[in-house]
Amino acid sequence: MKKATVERILDAAEVEFGAHGFVETSLRTITGKAGVNLAAVNYHFGSKKGLIQAVTDRFFEPLTVGLQAHLQELAKAEISHHDALVQIYRGLLLEALRIAQGNPARLVLFARLVNSAYNQSQGHLRKHLTHQYAPVFMLFIQAMREHMPSMDHEQFFWRFHQLMGMMVFTLSNSEALTAICAAEYAQQRGLPEIVQQLIATLVAAAEAPVVAIEKLA
Amino acid sequence: MKKATVERILDAAEVEFGAHGFVETSLRTITGKAGVNLAAVNYHFGSKKGLIQAVTDRFFEPLTVGLQAHLQELAKAEISHHDALVQIYRGLLLEALRIAQGNPARLVLFARLVNSAYNQSQGHLRKHLTHQYAPVFMLFIQAMREHMPSMDHEQFFWRFHQLMGMMVFTLSNSEALTAICAAEYAQQRGLPEIVQQLIATLVAAAEAPVVAIEKLA
DNA sequence: GTTAGTTTGAAACGAATGTTTTAAACGTTC
DNA sequence: GAACGTTTAAAACATTCGTTTCAAACTAAC
Numbered sequence: 001m002k003k004a005t006v007e008r009i010l011d012a013a014e015v016e017f018g019a020h021g022f023v024e025t026s027l028r029t030i031t032g033k034a035g036v037n038l039a040a041v042n043y044h045f046g047s048k049k050g051l052i053q054a055v056t057d058r059f060f061e062p063l064t065v066g067l068q069a070h071l072q073e074l075a076k077a078e079i080s081h082h083d084a085l086v087q088i089y090r091g092l093l094l095e096a097l098r099i100a101q102g103n104p105a106r107l108v109l110f111a112r113l114v115n116s117a118y119n120q121s122q123g124h125l126r127k128h129l130t131h132q133y134a135p136v137f138m139l140f141i142q143a144m145r146e147h148m149p150s151m152d153h154e155q156f157f158w159r160f161h162q163l164m165g166m167m168v169f170t171l172s173n174s175e176a177l178t179a180i181c182a183a184e185y186a187q188q189r190g191l192p193e194i195v196q197q198l199i200a201t202l203v204a205a206a207e208a209p210v211v212a213i214e215k216l217a
Numbered sequence: 218m219k220k221a222t223v224e225r226i227l228d229a230a231e232v233e234f235g236a237h238g239f240v241e242t243s244l245r246t247i248t249g250k251a252g253v254n255l256a257a258v259n260y261h262f263g264s265k266k267g268l269i270q271a272v273t274d275r276f277f278e279p280l281t282v283g284l285q286a287h288l289q290e291l292a293k294a295e296i297s298h299h300d301a302l303v304q305i306y307r308g309l310l311l312e313a314l315r316i317a318q319g320n321p322a323r324l325v326l327f328a329r330l331v332n333s334a335y336n337q338s339q340g341h342l343r344k345h346l347t348h349q350y351a352p353v354f355m356l357f358i359q360a361m362r363e364h365m366p367s368m369d370h371e372q373f374f375w376r377f378h379q380l381m382g383m384m385v386f387t388l389s390n391s392e393a394l395t396a397i398c399a400a401e402y403a404q405q406r407g408l409p410e411i412v413q414q415l416i417a418t419l420v421a422a423a424e425a426p427v428v429a430i431e432k433l434a
Numbered sequence: 435g436t437t438a439g440t441t442t443g444a445a446a447c448g449a450a451t452g453t454t455t456t457a458a459a460c461g462t463t464c
Numbered sequence: 465g466a467a468c469g470t471t472t473a474a475a476a477c478a479t480t481c482g483t484t485t486c487a488a489a490c491t492a493a494c
Contacts, residue, residue: 005441023240024338026481037443042483044441120392121241154397158411161393162418165386166379173378175337180371194375200428201379208421211413222471243451254473259453261471435494442489451480460471 006044008034013055018109019174022052022122053128056113059099059106060129064136066095071139081147085203088143093167093195104177104191111171114164148206155210163202170198223261225251230272235326236391239269239339270345273330276316276323277346281353283312288356298364302420305360310384310412321394321408328388331381365423372427380419387415 003011012034016025027048031038045051070091074084100106116125117137130137144163145156171177181190220228229251233242244265248255262268287308291301317323333342334354347354361380362373388394398407 021338027483028481037441038482039444039484040442048482118390121238155414157393158387158414159418161390162383162387162415165390166383166422169382169386170375170379173335173382176374176378196428197372197375198379201376201422201425204425205383205418205422208418211417244453245451254471255452256454256474257472265452437494438492440489440491443487445485445487447482447484449481449483452478454477455475456473457475458471458473461469463468464466 005034005036005040008036009041009044009051010055010058013051014058014109015105017052017055018105018112021112022116022125027051049124052122052125055109056125056129057132059110059113060133063095063099063110064133066098067091068136068139070095071136071143074143081149082203082207084147085144085206086199088140088147089167089199089202092140093199096171097191097195100191102191104181105174107171107191108174108177111168115168115172118161118164118168144206151210159206159208163206166202166205167198170194222251222253222257225253226258226261226268227272227275230268231275231326232322234269234272235322235329238329239333239342244268266341269339269342272326273342273346274349276327276330277350280312280316280327281350283315284308285353285356287312288353288360291360298366299420299424301364302361302423303416305357305364306384306416306419309357310416313388314408314412317408319408321391321398324388324408325391325394328385332385332389335378335381335385361423368427376423376425380423383419383422384415387411 009030013025013030016030016033019025027041028038030051031041041048041051045054071088074087074091077084077087079087096107096110100110113125113129116122117129119126141160144160148156148159151159177191177194180194226247230242230247233247233250236242244258245255247268248258258265258268262271288305291304291308294301294304296304313324313327317327330342330346333339334346336343358377361377365373365376368376394408394411397411
């Protein structure tokens with residue numbers, strides 16, 4: 001049986017958005033790949049923005065649910081700052097990995113979505129994300145803050161951006177990501193291993209000592 | 218005296234590209250801000266791609282010249298791996314900072330340009346950059362490789378991407394970047410201080426020990 | 435079986451974009 | 465100062481995009 005139109009649009013949109021971004025993907029290519037009529041997008045989702053947000057929710061809703069549970073359980077555990085940081089990022093990326101279902105393109109989509117939470121382009125998506133998932137975001141940030149003491153507010157602000165940047169950018173590199181997964185020369189290297197290495201670097205960067213500000217030049 | 222048309226287009230394009238990206242900036246807004254005719258872009262630069270590459274070259278040419286000199290001098294020095302890494306990123310970011318001339322928007326532009334060297338969208342710019350500045354890129358990568366021993370090829374590949382990602386993403390955050398520079402609450406924090414902290418995190422991430430690959434789930 | 439509501443199909447609309455064209459203005463050279 | 469190549473000006477062109485329209489097809493309830 002043929003999948004429902006809505007679902008086929010979402011599937012196609014997800015792939016195209018992940019591969020070429022939001023602005024550079026036209027509704028016509030989406031409906032073309034989905035094998036549905038062009039008008040179906042505006043009928044079912046109201047607008048292109050609506051479609052983008054629908055794609056977002058289909059990924060973020062299960063992600064945030066899983067992450068929230070993970071973080072709440074983590075809050076009860078008594079572990080070192082280091083282990084906590086590992087678990088925080090492990091929780092986030094493991095959830096993303098689970099939802100991506102081993103598909104590199106879906107991880108790229110995840111990275112793009114998080115990126116939109118920071119970027120002022122696609123402002124509607126930023127608003128949608130922050131409004132919809134603010135509690136989990138807050139939980140995530142506070143968990144990091146808690147286990148990154150010895151930083152004042154501003155230092156943490158920038159360190160946090162740096163960490164998110166590393167994560168988002170690494171996972172956005174669709175070319176390298178898909179290449180490494182399809183490569184014969186790296187049989188045992190897949191998405192999980194890449195994520196594993198990413199976590200290690202993230203935590204090391206998080207724990208980097210704060211430098212004394214001195215003149216650069 | 219009025220600046221030449223070419224220069225005024227480049228100035229305006231630089232600002233707009235840095236603020237809104239390449240695809241989301243139209244030639245009409247550029248020529249509008251520059252106070253020149255629309256056709257002038259295609260006349261002087263051939264196409265929009267040509268303009269993008271011209272903007273790129275005006276930033277990258279002096280940058281790469283300075284960086285190459287810095288790296289060559291660094292190769293002669295006998296210092297620790299740690300200090301070398303600091304100097305490598307210090308050299309890159311200091312050059313970018315010098316060319317940006319204290320303007321946050323120009324740093325954002327720099328980040329976007331580097332991003333285009335990785336992203337397959339704007340493929341023409343990627344080709345242009347890699348063709349034009351390949352020697353300096355190679356010099357930079359090899360310098361990093363040299364001072365990040367204990368990593369095999371694949372590990373270094375991903376670590377390098379992670380580092381570039383952190384740098385690019387942090388400097389791409391134009392909103393935060395300009396806000397922090399204009400803020401009253403942080404009188405002594407400017408671009409140089411942000412870059413200083415970035416370098417510290419970059420080096421810490423570069424030196425993060427390679428993890429043993431184990432099963433994640 | 436008829437009817438009311440929902441979904442799909444094909445075409446067109448209006449706006450925005452990069453590019454091209456044509457002519458006028460400018461500047462330099464002989 | 466006349467002639468010629470260069471630069472600018474204004475308009476139009478061709479294409480693409482998101483969106484809308486309206487009729488046809490389908491679905492489900494009575």
